[in-house]
Amino acid sequence: MLAPLQFLVFLVSLALVARFLLTGEGEGAATLSILVKTMVLYLIMVTGAIWEKVVFGRYLFAPAFFWEDVFSMLVLALHSAWVVMLLAGIGTVAQQMAVALAAYAAYVVNAAQFVWKLRLARLDAAAGALP
Numbered sequence: 001m002l003a004p005l006q007f008l009v010f011l012v013s014l015a016l017v018a019r020f021l022l023t024g025e026g027e028g029a030a031t032l033s034i035l036v037k038t039m040v041l042y043l044i045m046v047t048g049a050i051w052e053k054v055v056f057g058r059y060l061f062a063p064a065f066f067w068e069d070v071f072s073m074l075v076l077a078l079h080s081a082w083v084v085m086l087l088a089g090i091g092t093v094a095q096q097m098a099v100a101l102a103a104y105a106a107y108v109v110n111a112a113q114f115v116w117k118l119r120l121a122r123l124d125a126a127a128g129a130l131p
Contacts, residue, residue, distance in 0.1 A: 002044045006037070007111065013037045014104055017097050027093055031086065034100045038079045041107070045076060068117060071110045078103035 013033035020030040049059040052069075056062035060069045082099045085091050091099075 002040070002047060003111075003114075006040045006044055009033070009037050009040050010104065010107060013100075017100055017104075021094065021097055030097065031093075034082060034097075035086075037104075038083055041076065041079055045072065048072075065117070068110065068113045071106065071113060075103060075106045075110050078106055 013030070013036070016026055016030040016033045020026045052062050052065060053059045056064060062069075078099065082096060082103055085096045085099060090096075
């Protein structure tokens with residue numbers, strides 16, 4: 001449930017950030033959208049860690065999701081760096097948006113990792129169901 005919501009928030013935020021970088025308009029909306037995206041990311045990280053604990057007995061870095069979790073840490077670090085830049089007034093707005101875009105690029109790679117893992121699990125399940 002949270003993953004599709006996060007993806008929708010990502011798409012909206014990406015459009016708002018791109019609009020700001022291309023036109024200089026909508027800085028407030030772009031900044032707010034990155035903040036919402038970051039909050040949703042934190043929420044999905046917490047719920048994902050709880051799920052991983054229930055299913056695999058570890059909050060993070062269970063063997064089945066080790067590399068996805070490693071890359072998730074990069075995604076979280078980049079989003080957190082943006083928050084620090086925003087709150088501390090570090091860099092120009094364009095530099096802050098560039099960090100947000102780096103975080104978004106990492107998020108896309110991480111989301112692709114999880115989609116690929118889900119696809120492989122479904123293929124394995126389907127192969128196991130064949131007579």
